[in-house]
């Protein structure tokens with residue numbers, strides 16, 4: 001399916017400082033954004049969940065996006081366009097600028113090695129290790145340091161196991177950084193319908 005990729009690249013060409021990164025299926029990506037810059041996470045093929053985390057730059061990974069602070073400020077409801085995600089210093093860190101899906105999750109942890117091992121799948125890729133792998137450059141030593149993620153495009157209200165993804169090809173969410181940040185995203189390798197499949201065949205792109 002070439003169309004969504006072409007569309008994403010076209011979108012990136014229209015932005016003022018285009019920079020597109022295709023995240024390989026079941027892999028991760030880390031990128032820096034400055035305060036005031038915007039970036040977008042695009043689902044190229046549809047129904048792809050993206051575990052997303054962020055840290056305030058130059059804080060030794062101590063100040064970070066916090067789902068508990070975000071849930072508190074948003075009364076447990078995912079952010080609407082114009083609303084923010086919060087960090088663990090009780091300040092807004094990211095603002096949602098555009099959102100074509102409006103279905104995301106603020107409750108689930110990232111999938112991790114133990115999660116897959118308990119289901120009999122050793123050496124399965126996971127969002128926690130994908131993020132840790134890319135955050136190693138910024139000083140992360142272990143996937144156990146990965147913060148609870150904002151699960152983009154994940155459809156799990158009240159822990160219900162609905163069809164996990166509701167996004168269509170080309171759907172996206174766009175954020176404005178309210179602080180200088182390092183962000184990380186993982187193309188979630190979990191496939192509920194075909195476990196233990198190792199990849200989803202989907203890719204996602206960020207446009208810092």
Ligand SMILES: [Zn+2]
Nearest residue numbers: 111127188189
């Ligand atoms: Zn995952």
